[in-house]
Amino acid sequence: METSKKVAFPLTDIPDHLLSEILLRLPTSEDLARASAVCVSFRRISTDGSFLRRFRRLHAAPLLGFLDRNGFHPVLPPHPSAPAARALDLAADLSFSFLPAPRHWAVQDIRDGRVLLDRRIRQEEFPAVLRELVVCDPLRRRYVLLPTVPDDLTALLEHPVQMVRGVRCKTFLAPLGEEEAAAGEATFRVVLMAHCKTSLTAFVFSSSTGQWQAAASKGWSDLVSSRGDWAAMSQVNPVYLRRHYAYGCFYWDWLMIKSKKLLVLDIRTMEFSIADLPPGEWGREGIAIVEAGEGRLGMFGFHGGIAPSLSYTIALNKGESPSQWQVEKTISQDSGYTYSIIAATERYLLLTRIEASYLENRLLSLEKPRFEYFLMDAETLQLQTLYMKQHCLVYDAYIYINFPPSLLSSRTV
Template identity: 65%
Template structure:
């Protein structure tokens, strides 16, 4: 006999499945029967499910490949342990004898660059080899090299520096791009030269690199001191943020109150000022505050244990009017540092306030919507200096339906 449950229309089943607490419950429900599995694996349904559910904080992946899963009592600790057991974070599934280093992570996908030995640097190409991989499903895509004509278009690169002063990173897909296919991805490569900036874009849809943006430092409206210092800093060590289609880089750690912007919709570089106030070198985080407005988390000199949340009054990537939204008081016995930011989570480390160079004594995530602070890791390590937050389960790169 046909079960009454299987006679429920798909659109009602989808609404029921969307109300499941998390992805683990969805996986269990999908194993009940073929029709449930087909619905739960549908691309459009999965996009709706991911939008409605809080991303999983699964841990941190160091540049060299060491994975440190989220620890109890964090609610995602069981899922993190499962990922640590199932995934290959040493990337042994990539058929190459070279060593790979982590450059960026987005939605469980990892961007890697070939790590050059010292003797290889003098003969190295302008840009390093790159690959995007899914360590959970053990799938990868080797990116083609940036063509010689694109590399030659760099204006006044730093002499004797090979590879170039550049930083590759993954780009969040728009709703339209995500609809086109869960396997799509995009990589941007930003190069710092002596007199200019350049950006190159790789799209998995075209399989090619293309020049995307270029700007002379002198055309960014910077003072001589700002221009000199910003052009000399390697992009690898700058903090990067993303909101409303724009990437932001800040120089707060170096005492500058300027932001560098790359608008991925227009593919244009520009600069903006930070909100007024003495922002400290403990770091800032730029987030989407809703209604097209930017928000900034950071610390001020007057109250080093208070996390300040400031929101722009007007919309746009370079707002001019700001207002303090709220102050989150943290434990005054410690000094906190902003270490990473995703579209949903702010990650903080803390040290003993009595000594600036004490070891890290805690790693925390803060939901930027609810402002809930949770410990994700406790052991004393310096690994967060070169670690990337691993958030959410990846859609597989090369297969169609994956939960």
């Protein structure tokens, strides 16, 4: 009787379309990176732009930590992204020493691992709309310098450019549309939103064209019916407004002036609108707009003072301006602490807490307070201690998600 022989079947003989389906089913981006080192075929498929876009749609990007003026703070074990976060911390230059005049740049936003920073041009002479902007890849130490907004666009603002206090601006990175994403991994968009006394204007820079364009404009009186409301809203510097993003729209809240309104910018149509917060008394400790699934918005917010309850409310109907909300869960916090939400993404919240006894006696205390930082996953509602240190609270923190895709091969543009 003849003995059957097993015939080896090389992986390289698998057709590309089947191999790509196999690689798509790897659980994490770290597994994909390891698989890409196996052979030339694996690397060719795993680094293809269309494949990577499909992989990112199927897999959540790794949460790596957060960045503030005290530096980068990676997630810690037992978080599954802790090894990747540690690797980023060791390999990347998150002090941005590779930028020209590195100590004069300030972080404005982080998206998909890229960092947007700005530097004022002779701040005492010019308004914030004239600023130097740079988008950088801190892992590969590459950057792209953006041109300033041209005069023909700034002339659209209601105040002349020479009036320093007439325009307040905030810049941020915008997600790419399907056509832009298909254009390549180097593509990115930057939005500059200018708050004027009677109107809002947004300019958009696209790396595909290398130019700024006027994208949206709306009068405050067209957004808000009450003159008192829009007068108060227009006076708030956008630097101090919390920004949220979900399902193609950016949201800003005015809880700092006790307003129950949200400013909405639909990034797909580039139109401004106003939406209402869910019913209830929301504390100034912050809210977070997140993606609750099935196209519905979710919102985290605090009720109460010391040791407030963190409520999670979900919209019952889809859309950027839902009218019906339902409390999904109330999460009790430890007594004796005051909590705040200081940053959020579509899925994650960054919270901080401080002992309430310090706030009551801070004028008498000689020691710096200890702030504790936590990350919460909006899907699992799990809270993880991330960082604690005795120092001043930093409100301009940015959650760092994903390793950055490559920028242009040149270091500057």
